[in-house]
Amino acid sequence: MEFLGSASDASCITRARRRQAYDDSTEFKSKNLHAERRRRQKLSDRLLTLRSLVPIITNMNKASIIEDAITYVEVLQRDVKILSDQLLEMESTSEEKEIPIRIDDQINNAADDQEMKTNGIEEDVEVTKINGKKLWMKIVFEKKRSRFTKLLEAMTYLGFEMTDTNVTTFKGAILVSASVERTYEDTLEVQETKELIQQIIRSI
């Protein structure tokens, strides 16, 4: 009647061991045999779920599982610390930022406005093809506060990747030339990209 090793494995740690046969009579000894089995299985299950949470695997050993979990917890704690530090720093700088900037912001804008009206800077967007995935572009637009930053953010958000960027400002105008390719697109059409960039510039 020995149904031994019945529910102990069914896990990827267990390597399917069997127990040798007992005498069918006698020898049904310890009372906490089933309890011990349940305890072991519970511990193995816990170990498995812990295992499933840790992304980096070195070995399937019990000790290695715990070791990987240890290093992973340390990495996570470090990440949380770094991220919360960055967040606090950004929050504090953005709070302090508002008051002192507004003063010269108005001055700059006013000066730029006058210069813009007299000079009359005209926007220009030129796009030429380098190869199927890569384009070269030249953009001229009017210099206004943080407009170039917003352009960068918009292009990054839209999946454009800019390399060999060159930015020059001169008397109220910004000239940007760069190689550009789109991260997730196979092809990049000239006219389409040009219109997209013009749309970005008008919206910022």
Next chain:
Amino acid sequence: MEFLGSASDASCITRARRRQAYDDSTEFKSKNLHAERRRRQKLSDRLLTLRSLVPIITNMNKASIIEDAITYVEVLQRDVKILSDQLLEMESTSEEKEIPIRIDDQINNAADDQEMKTNGIEEDVEVTKINGKKLWMKIVFEKKRSRFTKLLEAMTYLGFEMTDTNVTTFKGAILVSASVERTYEDTLEVQETKELIQQIIRSI
């Protein structure tokens, strides 16, 4: 002569069990007895160090230790996700919230660190005087995500005004040259400005 259970405990899990006495002769059986002892002790040690990393304690059980570690890892993963989401949201200057895909946030951080150390682009800051209020500067530093934007923000916040700016990126490096004057200062010292810029670059 039975000095039994000699090196098995010495841990706060073990509850100081002793072993029953053997016959002093014979019965020294299995070959892997010591190896098994080492294995068990290593596993217990790992479990203890894992235990020491987890702040919330429910029980001193082995299973409970792993259980607590599991919930703690889940909490840490959730925190990392929330923090990185907030950080991304703040970086993209409000408005449209994208759904961040970042699973491998810690991998990216590690990769960035390694890349910085291996490549080792050397920073360079040169500042020369144009006149009493105006300087010319050249900055070379390693290209990292939104680092130029942060440089602009920092310099704007510190009251620097940049004109005739020229930015060029090339193979992981950024070169910035610009005329600069400080809005609220009468004079602008070369060495002081250079150190300030170096400080900005190191902090971003």
Next chain:
DNA sequence: CGTGACACGTGAGCC
């Protein structure tokens, strides 16, 4: 008394 948790020694599979 029972229940739960633990370390122990051991046979066996794997590389």
Next chain:
DNA sequence: TGGCTCACGTGTCAC
């Protein structure tokens, strides 16, 4: 072959 890991059953404390 031997080293390593595993599940197993058991004795034994503590509550």
